[in-house]
Amino acid sequence: xxxxxxxxxxxxxxxxxxxxxxxxxxxxxxxxxxxxxxxxxxxxxxxxxxxxxxxxxxxxxxxxxxxxxxxxxxxxxxxxxxxxxxxxxxxxxxxxxxxxxxxxxxxxxxxxxxxxxxxxxxxxxxxxxxxxxxxxxxxxxxxxxxxxxxxxxxxxxxxxxxxxxxxxxxxxxxxxxxxxxxxxxxxxxxxxxxxxxxxxxxxxxxxxxxxxxxxxxxxxxxxxxxxxxxxxxxxxxxxxxxxxxxxxxxxx
Amino acid sequence: xxxxxxxxxxxxxxxxxxxxxxxxxxxxxxxxxxxxxxxxxxxxxxxxxxxxxxxxxxxxxxxxxxxxxxxxxxxxxxxxxxxxxxxxxxxxxxxxxxxxxxxxxxxxxxxxxxxxxxxxxxxxxxxxxxxxxxxxxxxxxxxxxxxxxxxxxxxxxxxxxxxxxxxxxxxxxxxxxxxxxxxxxxxxxxxxxxxxxxxxxxxxxxxxxxxxxxxxxxxxxxxxxxxxxxxxxxxxxxxxxxxxxxxxxxxxxxxxxxxxxxxxxxxxxxxxxxxxxxxxxxxxxxxxxxxxxxxxxxxxxxxxxxxxxxx
Numbered sequence: 104x105x106x107x108x109x110x111x112x113x114x115x116x117x118x119x120x121x122x123x124x125x126x127x128x129x130x131x132x133x134x135x136x137x138x139x140x141x142x143x144x145x146x147x148x149x150x151x152x153x154x155x156x157x158x159x160x161x162x163x164x165x166x167x168x169x170x171x172x173x174x175x176x177x178x179x180x181x182x183x184x185x186x187x188x189x190x191x192x193x194x195x196x197x198x199x200x201x202x203x204x205x206x207x208x209x210x211x212x213x214x215x216x217x218x219x220x221x222x223x224x225x226x227x228x229x230x231x232x233x234x235x236x237x238x239x240x241x242x243x244x245x246x247x248x249x250x251x252x253x254x255x256x257x258x259x260x261x262x263x264x265x266x267x268x269x270x271x272x273x274x275x276x277x278x279x280x281x282x283x284x285x286x287x288x289x290x291x292x293x294x295x296x297x298x299x300x301x302x303x304x305x306x307x308x309x310x311x312x313x314x315x316x317x318x319x320x321x322x323x324x325x326x327x328x329x330x331x332x333x334x335x336x337x338x339x340x341x342x343x344x345x346x347x348x349x350x351x352x353x354x355x
Numbered sequence: 356x357x358x359x360x361x362x363x364x365x366x367x368x369x370x371x372x373x374x375x376x377x378x379x380x381x382x383x384x385x386x387x388x389x390x391x392x393x394x395x396x397x398x399x400x401x402x403x404x405x406x407x408x409x410x411x412x413x414x415x416x417x418x419x420x421x422x423x424x425x426x427x428x429x430x431x432x433x434x435x436x437x438x439x440x441x442x443x444x445x446x447x448x449x450x451x452x453x454x455x456x457x458x459x460x461x462x463x464x465x466x467x468x469x470x471x472x473x474x475x476x477x478x479x480x481x482x483x484x485x486x487x488x489x490x491x492x493x494x495x496x497x498x499x500x501x502x503x504x505x506x507x508x509x510x511x512x513x514x515x516x517x518x519x520x521x522x523x524x525x526x527x528x529x530x531x532x533x534x535x536x537x538x539x540x541x542x543x544x545x546x547x548x549x550x551x552x553x554x555x556x557x558x559x560x561x562x563x564x565x566x567x568x569x570x571x572x573x574x575x576x577x578x579x580x581x582x583x584x585x586x587x588x589x590x591x592x593x594x595x596x597x598x599x600x601x602x603x604x605x606x607x608x609x610x611x612x613x614x615x616x617x618x619x620x621x622x623x624x625x626x627x628x629x630x631x632x633x634x635x636x637x638x639x640x641x642x643x644x645x646x647x648x649x650x651x652x653x654x655x656x657x658x659x660x661x662x663x664x665x666x
Contacts, residue, residue: 292440292469292481296488296537298530299466300522300549303593309471312592322530334533337492337541340444340485 104143104150108180110249111216117144117184118214118246120205120229121191122221130264131252132220137189140220140251144184149177187213195225201232206241214246226250256288274345280333282324287341289317295338297321358516358544359498362460363432364403365516365544368570373639374646375662376434376547376572377404379425380653381416389653390421391428396655398431400662405463405547405648408436412473419450423457434518434547435459438467443484444493448503451494455511463518463547464490488534491517492541521546521571523560524593532563539567547648548574550587550594554634561643570645573638577627577649577657581608600630627657632664639665 111117119137126132142148153173162168188210192200205211217233219226230248237245258266273287287293291301291309297318301308305319325331360366367374377397379390390406397404406425408418422435437450454462466487470479485493494517497503501512519538525531535546546569551557557573564571578584581604584596596604603626611619635647651657 291471292466292483292486294466294483294486296486296534297466298525298534299487300520300525301468301472302522302525302530304526306592308592309469311471318534319527319530322527322533331533334530335537335540337488337537340489343484 105152107218107249107251108144108182111144111184111218112182114216114247115183115185116187116213116215118187118208118211118217119189120195120217120219120221120225121189122195122225123191123193126221126225126252127191128260128263129266132225134191136220137191140218141186141189143180144182144186146180146183149179151175151177187211192225195219195221196228198228198232201229202235205229205232206236211246212243217246217248218251219248220251222252222254223250224254272350273341274350275342277338280336280338281321282328282330282333284317284321284324286317286321289315289320291317293341294318295340358542359514360516361514362403362516364434364461367402368545368645372402372646374570374572375401376646376648377401377658378407378648378650378652379404379421379433380407380410381418381421383413383415385416387416387421387424390416391425393653393655394425394429394431397651397658398429400658401431401649402646403432403434403461405434405436408438408465409441409467410436412440412468412470412476412479414476419453419457419459422459426458432460434461434463436463436465437490438465439483439485439487439490440467440469440481443482444504447485447490447493448497451497451503451513451515452508452510454513454515460515461518462494462515463520464494464543465520487519488538488541491519491538491543495542516544517542518545518547519543519569520549521564522549522593523551523557523564523573524549526593528560528563532567535564535567535569539569543569545570545572545645547572550574550576550591550650552576552594552596552600554637557638558641558643561638565644572646572648573644574648574650575631575634577631577651577654577661578604578623579654579657580623581605600626624657624660628660628664631661635665 119140121134121137122132143150153175155171156174157169158172159167159169188208190208192204194200219229233245236242256268257270259269260266268288271287278285290297291307292299298316302316302319303312305316306312307314307316322334325334360369379393381387381390394404406418406422409415418436422433426433464487470476470481494515497513498515501507521535522531551573561571584601584604587594587596607619607622611622638644
């Protein structure tokens, strides 16, 4: 939150854009989060932030030691922003929708800055759309556009707010060979031929054995499907030429 | 297909000799003088010794250059460790192309620990373009076909025997064992294992691992002190120093630490010999595996007494 306030500091009038699909279920940019953000920016509500503090503690040998801990604190934004308007777009990542909805959205024309509370695709699409609108004379000035979220992954929804990364869009899907377990995502090293030496009790050396080993999951799945003989197949390395920036799809 | 023999290690394994290998670990340093010292201390006892490549993702003096220098200066045959964490296929091939000029005859192909394992280097970008299996396959392609990923290279052919790692502490163990069969398929010449302390667990592992048809060298670790033993139990998941052995380490520490440090070191050494000596003998007598990989890293004084016991 402090990062966002820092970015918005120079701008008085801010317009907020929410996302009616992914960011709504992620609880990061739905209607409620947009309302909350509006209150924080206008100084009506306080926001929470974490600071690293040094705390003293006594170890098992009775010695006083210091350790760093994160402490949650509350503060209010003192920048006196005016929220000129808000809109929840069904899918801010759909440029057709942005082109149609944004130029006439109440409050957008006045805005010095726009905060998009979606993923990175939504923010980029909104920015493209607003540049196009300005060039076409549909809006009087081009506001600065910011994104409120760090997008971590494309995920499977377990329930509202709880997600699992399942796909990294590698372009050469292996799921038909692996019984529906993706080693690119689920192996801590994205190995094509695992497990590595870091598989202990089905857990992965990455993240200190708190997350499952993808190749242990793959083993369990092939065992369940009675296709364990496939486990000794040698998989070729991935073709990283397909991962080059930037990727587009045209299936028309 | 009969694999070619390039190294003394491969030759000894083919001849069915019970082989001993050692381990050398270059530091985060511009000097490898101590590595050379350790190599000199162990060379009369082992067929070959590994030179590690950024072990546990703690970066150190580059392994192929260290391997070459140590081998030339000491006459000890080196098993050059090469891991996939830090290099893509281009960089791995570049290293392999240098092997003939550097005089290297063995390479141990490793996936490599994740940078996560070393807090200082945690933010580093891991590569894993290849993994241990595809690296073994690449080495054998360069040796047998004079190509790398289908592209012909110039100059003398790379002459390397190639090993892989195995982990008896892994779980589920069957997944690990299936992986050993996969590595066997691509022409792995030998396996060197992670550290083990439990004889019965080791024998059970070997019974299954030997089915892959690749000689296995079991990894043993002479423990320099109580603190090192404790470190294994608290920091290396899957590796457990048996309670009885742990108790003996503690007893030595309690008895001698504040009395006579030299005596304490002697007692630690004697304990290692008394524990690992019979361990090695039992495994050798039962012909359970092809040899022992002794990871007496920075503990060269343990070699002479240990080998006196088993020879």
